[in-house]
Amino acid sequence: MMLACDNLAIRRGQAEVVRGISAELRPGTITAIVGPNGAGKSSLLMGLAGLLPAESGAVRLDGTPLTELASRERACRIGYLPQSTEIAWDVAVENLVALGRMPHRDRGSEPVEAAIRVMELEELRTRPASQLSGGETSRALLARVLAGEPQWILADEPLAALDLAHQITLIDHLKSCARSGMGVVIVLHDLAMAMNHADRVQVLEEGALAADGTAQEALTPETIARVWGADVEWIGMPGRQAIVASSRD
Amino acid sequence: MNRAALIFAALLVVLVPLSLLAGRVWIDPATTPNAALILMELRLPRAVLAIVIGGGLGAAGAAMQGYLRNPLADPGLFGIAPMAALGAVASFWVGASWALPVFALAGAGLAMVLLALVAGRTPSGAGGGIALFTLAGLMIASLAGALTALAITMAPSAFAMSQIVLWLNGALTDRSWDEVWIAAPLTLAGIAVLVFAARSLDALTLGEDAARSLGIDPRVLLFLLVAGVGLTVGSGVAVAGIIGFVGLIVPHLVRPLTDRLPSSLLLPSALAGACLVLAADSAVRVLPFVTELRLGIALSLVGAPFFLWLLLRMRRGRL
Numbered sequence: 001m002m003l004a005c006d007n008l009a010i011r012r013g014q015a016e017v018v019r020g021i022s023a024e025l026r027p028g029t030i031t032a033i034v035g036p037n038g039a040g041k042s043s044l045l046m047g048l049a050g051l052l053p054a055e056s057g058a059v060r061l062d063g064t065p066l067t068e069l070a071s072r073e074r075a076c077r078i079g080y081l082p083q084s085t086e087i088a089w090d091v092a093v094e095n096l097v098a099l100g101r102m103p104h105r106d107r108g109s110e111p112v113e114a115a116i117r118v119m120e121l122e123e124l125r126t127r128p129a130s131q132l133s134g135g136e137t138s139r140a141l142l143a144r145v146l147a148g149e150p151q152w153i154l155a156d157e158p159l160a161a162l163d164l165a166h167q168i169t170l171i172d173h174l175k176s177c178a179r180s181g182m183g184v185v186i187v188l189h190d191l192a193m194a195m196n197h198a199d200r201v202q203v204l205e206e207g208a209l210a211a212d213g214t215a216q217e218a219l220t221p222e223t224i225a226r227v228w229g230a231d232v233e234w235i236g237m238p239g240r241q242a243i244v245a246s247s248r249d
Numbered sequence: 250m251n252r253a254a255l256i257f258a259a260l261l262v263v264l265v266p267l268s269l270l271a272g273r274v275w276i277d278p279a280t281t282p283n284a285a286l287i288l289m290e291l292r293l294p295r296a297v298l299a300i301v302i303g304g305g306l307g308a309a310g311a312a313m314q315g316y317l318r319n320p321l322a323d324p325g326l327f328g329i330a331p332m333a334a335l336g337a338v339a340s341f342w343v344g345a346s347w348a349l350p351v352f353a354l355a356g357a358g359l360a361m362v363l364l365a366l367v368a369g370r371t372p373s374g375a376g377g378g379i380a381l382f383t384l385a386g387l388m389i390a391s392l393a394g395a396l397t398a399l400a401i402t403m404a405p406s407a408f409a410m411s412q413i414v415l416w417l418n419g420a421l422t423d424r425s426w427d428e429v430w431i432a433a434p435l436t437l438a439g440i441a442v443l444v445f446a447a448r449s450l451d452a453l454t455l456g457e458d459a460a461r462s463l464g465i466d467p468r469v470l471l472f473l474l475v476a477g478v479g480l481t482v483g484s485g486v487a488v489a490g491i492i493g494f495v496g497l498i499v500p501h502l503v504r505p506l507t508d509r510l511p512s513s514l515l516l517p518s519a520l521a522g523a524c525l526v527l528a529a530d531s532a533v534r535v536l537p538f539v540t541e542l543r544l545g546i547a548l549s550l551v552g553a554p555f556f557l558w559l560l561l562r563m564r565r566g567r568l
Contacts, residue, residue, distance in 0.1 A: 051461050075464030082458045088318035089454050089509040102452055103464040128509075144455070148463075 001027050001077075001151045003048060003183055007057035010040075010047045016055070017043040019207040025200075027151065027183035030174060032194035034187075034219075035204030036228050041187045042083065042156050044204065048185060049080040049154045061152075075103035079150030083157045083187075085137050087129040093140050094125040100147030112147045118173065119143035135166035142170065152183040159193065171197050192243050195219050195234065203227055221246070251513055253506035257520035261300070264524055268296045268531040294426045299530045300523040301429065302421075302489050305436040305481030307522020308515055310496025311503070312443045315450035315511025316474050317383060320504075321559070324482045324496040327475065328389030332360035333486035334417060335393040338400045341413045349416075350431050350487040357483025360389055364475045379457065382471060419490035419545025421530050428488040439480030440519055446473035447512035454510065492545045494552025495522050501559065 003025045010018035017040040025031050025048075033041045046052040048059055050066035058065045066074055079100070087096065097115055101108040116125055119139040124132065132140060138161055145153055153174070159167045171193060178184045178199075188194045194201050194215060201218035203211040205227045211218040216238070224232050224243075231246045269292045270276045276292070278284045309324035317326070324330065336356020340349040367385040397417070404410035449470045452460035461467060485492065499522045500514055507513040526544070529551075533542040 046458070049462055051458060070464075071461075071466055072464040075462060078462070080459065080462035082456060082462070084456050084458070086456045087454060088456075089504075089511075091454060091509050095508050095510060096454075099451060099455060099463070102448060141455070 001062050001183065003027075003059070003061055003078075003152055003185075005048060005057060005059045008044075008047055008054055008059060009056045010043050010052050011055045012043060012052070017207050018047055020057070021207075021209055022057075023202065023209070023212065025183055025185060028178055028181050029199035030178050030184045030186065030197060031200045031202065032186055032188045032198035032215075033202050033204060034189070034191060034194050035210070039204040039227075040207035041204055043207075045154050045156050045185065045187050046080075049078050050074050051080065072103050076148065077150055078152045078154060079145035079148050081142060081145050081153065081155040081158055083160065085134070085141060085161060087137070087141075090128040090130045092126050092128055093121055093132070093143075096129060096140050097121070097143045097147050100144040103148060108147065111149050115143040115146040118146060118176075134161040135163065138162055138166070138170065142173065146177070150182070152185070153177055155184070155186045157187050157189065159188065159190065167193070191219055191224070192241060195241050195243070196239055251507060251517065253503050253513070253517035254520055256506065257503070257517055257524055260524050261520055261527070264527050264531075265296060265300075268299070268527050269293060271531045272534045290425070294429050295421050295424055295530065296527060297429050298421055298424050298432060298488065299527040301433045301436045302485040302492060303495060303522035303524070303526025304519040305432075305439060305485050305522070306492065306495040306526070307499040307503075308440045308443050308519035309478045309481045310498075310522070311500040311511060311514040311518035312446065312450060312474060312477060313496065314500050315447075315514070316453065316470070317379065318453060320501065321497070321556075323494075324478050325390065325493065326383060327360070327364060327386040327478055327482075328391075328393055329357050329360045329364075329479050329482045330486050330491060331390045331393035331397065333357040333483045334491055335397050335400070337416060337486065337490070338397050338413050341409050341416070342400050342405065344405075344409075346412065350428070353487035354431075354435075354483055356393075357479055357486065360393070361475050361479035361483070363389055364479075365472060379467075415543070416490050417545075418543040419492040419548075420543045421489055424488065432484040432488045435480045435484035439477045439482075439484070440515075442473055442480065443477035444515055446470055446477060447515050449473075450511035490545055492526065492548055494548050494556070495525055498552055498555055499525060 006022050008018055008021045009016060021044060033044060035041050043052060047054060050059060061077060098107055098112050116122060119142060121140060121143055124136060138158060158170055162170060174184050198215050201215045202209060203218050203223055210227045211223045221233050224230055232243050233246045234241045235244055236242050269288055276284050276287060306324060313322045313324050313326060314320055333353040333356045337349050337353040340346050340352035364386060367382060401410060401413055404413060449465045452463045452465045500518050503514055503517045503521050507517060529548055530544050533544055533547050536542055
């Protein structure tokens with residue numbers, strides 16, 4: 001179930017926010033999309049989810065252009081988690097998670113229960129959304145995506161509102177999703193998280209790919225200096241690396 | 250049918266006989282002369298009309314609040330009710346008040362066409378579509394309000410002016426089965442359309458982008474909403490004038506009794522709206538005023554303080 005884009009370009013208003021991106025993303029892996037503010041990360045993710053129309057090029061799921069899939073079928077196969085943690089009504093967690101079944105047109109109690117269990121929300125299941133912490137809200141929203149049993153999870157900065165402990169928990173959950181055969185694509189700001197946890201990293205600069213490969217290949221100090229304008233170096237062991245400013249002496 | 254729907258259905262069962270008997274003259278079926286005639290030709294059509302209009306306004310309010318994700322949204326926001334009112338006013342103006350419901354429905358239909366044209370041009374996928382569409386609805390409402398005011402100030406006669414003003418205040422006085430046959434099928438069709446759209450409204454709880462990722466087509470949802478609100482509100486205005494605040498208040502009263510998702514709120518809101526308008530119409534008949542208090546005025550008198558209380562409660566973060 002390959003998710004691929006071919007010379008994808010996306011325009012939002014007057015601006016071309018994604019320019020000529022081609023990539024083949026494999027299931028069973030975590031792909032991180034990174035880049036400076038305004039590089040087009042969220043637009044690329046929405047394009048991959050079929051939520052923004054391509055101005056040119058195409059996104060294909062297992063060879064079929066997303067535009068040829070019915071929106072419901074696309075929704076069954078691609079779960080999208082937006083950056084916004086907006087929940088309009090004070091819905092209980094279990095009802096929130098059950099919204100993930102909407103494309104399947106069932107209440108799917110088993111997948112909903114499984115998602116609640118995986119995200120460790122059992123004790124919060126009847127709690128209204130307004131009484132959840134930021135971390136609990138993020139877990140509930142990710143559980144909503146998991147309840148849809150998608151083949152692909154596309155998440156826009158899922159770690160943004162979380163403290164360190166919850167960031168680690170959430171990334172572990174995403175890794176277990178990938179291990180179970182799902183494809184995971186996440187937009188990240190934290191380059192160390194991308195370096196240590198992603199199987200593949202795509203670096204975006206002004207809507208175009210500046211680097212694409214394994215984390216070690218894509219996030220070199222040279223690339224970071226060119227794209228972010230920051231002079232940095234990596235310290236630590238592979239898999240447990242941290243990013244620090246380069247020493248000037 | 251959920252718990253809230255059962256509660257309001259039971260309340261309606263209690264209210265209907267009370268409403269039939271209540272009035273300036275209380276009816277005792279055993280002793281009142283012509284009781285059967287009064288009940289069948291005056292009280293019953295009026296009660297049915299109250300249920301139909303209240304049900305439509307309640308359902309439309311719940312749908313609008315779900316769509317706009319805002320507890321302060323009201324069916325009037327789309328400009329359908331003001332356009333229906335403008336159509337009705339036009340019928341007085343041209344001296345065809347006998348065809349008032351047709352003119353009002355034409356006004357509502359025109360508003361729906363305008364909204365559909367705007368909806369068709371609302372960009373999908375770029376976000377902000379709902380805000381743009383709501384602003385368009387407000388503009389239609391504003392334009393219809395201005396034209397109605399113009400029609401009042403330039404009324405061909407003092408009688409026409411008084412007729413227009415009186416009608417705009419909304420009432421169920423002297424309505425017959427004719428009005429029921431106009432409003433009931435259209436309102437029921439509107440509620441059915443809104444029920445069909447209800448699960449899509451649930452998805453909007455998570456925001457526009459998440460809803461689209463769940464397979465919801467925002468344009469289809471928008472067309473369903475325009476059709477549903479247009480049919481319910483337009484037919485209500487066509488037979489009873491403007492009756493405000495029902496669509497705003499009712500979903501609030503009902504929401505705590507449900508799981509708060511729009512799909513759970515729709516039918517209970519329709520039933521609660523029916524209860525509210527039926528009770529209010531019974532009350533205005535019983536209150537000892539020289540002339541019967543207009544239903545629209547009575548509901549606004551209760552509704553405006555409620556709206557204020559709601560705003561203050563929201564400021565304290567209890568909503």
